[in-house]
Amino acid sequence: MNIADIVNRTVPPHPWAEGEKIPWDEPGFSERMLKEHLSQDHNAASRRLDIVHRQVDYLERIAGGLDGDLKVLDLACGPGLHSLDFARRGHSTYGIDFSPASITWAKSSAKEQSLGSEFVHGDVRSTEYGTEFDLAMLLFGEIDVFSAEDLSLIVRKARAALNTGGVMMLEPHEPGIARANFETGPSWSSHQSGLFSEQPHLLLEEGFWHDDVQMAVKRWYVLDVETGEVAPYSQTVVQHTKDDLVQLIEVEGFTVSEAPGGWSAGNEDGPPEFYPLIAIAK
Ligand SMILES: C[S@@+](CC[C@H](N)C(=O)[O-])C[C@H]1O[C@@H](n2cnc3c(N)ncnc32)[C@H](O)[C@@H]1O
Known part of the structure; x- marks a missing residue:
């Protein structure tokens, strides 16, 4: 995936269409997440x-x-x-x-x-x-x-x-929490290393609420500074x-x-x- 794919992304994303959840099962992510668990x-x-x-x-x-x-x-x-x-x-x-x-x-x-x-x-x-x-x-x-x-x-x-x-x-989740926590406007931040990557990267995120199916969809793009490659992640939460x-x-x-x-x-x-x-x- 590259930056053009971000510009051409589907807005809003469909529930489950771009992945199920954050990459708990990826070895590197799981190592970094373990620190947060503990x-x-x-x-x-x-x-x-x-x-x-x-x-x-x-x-x-x-x-x-x-x-x-x-x-x-x-x-x-x-x-x-x-x-x-x-x-x-x-x-x-x-x-x-x-x-x-x-x-x-x-x-x-x-x-x-x-x-x-x-x-x-x-x-x-x-x-x-x-x-x-x-x-x-x-x-x-x-x-x-x-x-x-x-x-x-x-x-x-x-x-x-x-x-x-x-x-x-x-x-x-208590009623209303999935929406309150996951429906966020687009934002970005820069990191030398973080939960999604150990390499310098930009983290782009946005979250949507689908009222018809009572689901929130959050997506993240991790843009690697050195290679310019984009790794997409997404999570759907059902209320x-x-x-x-x-x-x-x-x-x-x-x-x-x-x-x-x-x-x-x-x-x-x-x-x-x-x-x-x-x-x-x-
Ligand atoms: C929010 S953490 C909660 C961990 C633990 N239950 C606690 O309360 O401390 C969610 C956990 O669910 C695991 N998980 C999510 N989907 C899973 C699946 N399909 N099979 C096995 N584990 C899964 C993740 O790897 C993660 O460790």
Whole structure:
């Protein structure tokens, strides 16, 4: 891709047409993103460890696991901060993520701490989950960045992996947040190195809202200063209604239940951006 392609781009971009999400699974990007996951200065990528700990308190409580005997499935686990916290409490955990750097870090952390956490590098859409789990989770808005077909597939696989009575925890964006966060005017910035590239580059970004389908599409162009090449990235975020999600989840063999209070979404300074959605396997 080159600069002329930017000038001739489709405005607005169609949902999913230019890519699904930021390149979590690219080795270099995943190395750079790992630093953000592990940073204790912010709650982007992963929450700070004190918040992860509080979230695990909550999850342990809703799954009835205060005796430390849960089998936990952590979907799109990133560096496995929740899994590792569960394992420190004696639970057994299985985490899946397609970020190579995150999974390498999670595996070596489990080994160093002699924890019963297993991690596998794979796509949650195609990787086997196993069976007999008590708790399955897909956290931090990740539910909203899959197509409806992929999301149904993930929920179906989670149902097959859970025991009857097992708990699935999802964490969608609060109403209005996808639009507020992703509908941005065009902007650019320059970097010697950054999340998208280690080389000097210009980062061009813009975000759109599709009211008809309730989806936000964000796109980034990374323009390499030395070569002039342009790398395009795009992410679509769906603003599901709770009713739509309940329908999609219940059709796969779950009953959505009222989430108890006390979930800590991480952004204590403002209104919560995510809410807990809890479903029980029938
Ligand atoms: C916002 S991070 C959340 C990580 C972790 N769950 C947490 O809360 O700390 C989203 C994660 O989803 C992973 N991911 C996104 N799509 C995926 C897919 N199709 N298969 C596996 N992992 C995926 C990314 O690699 C990234 O680690």
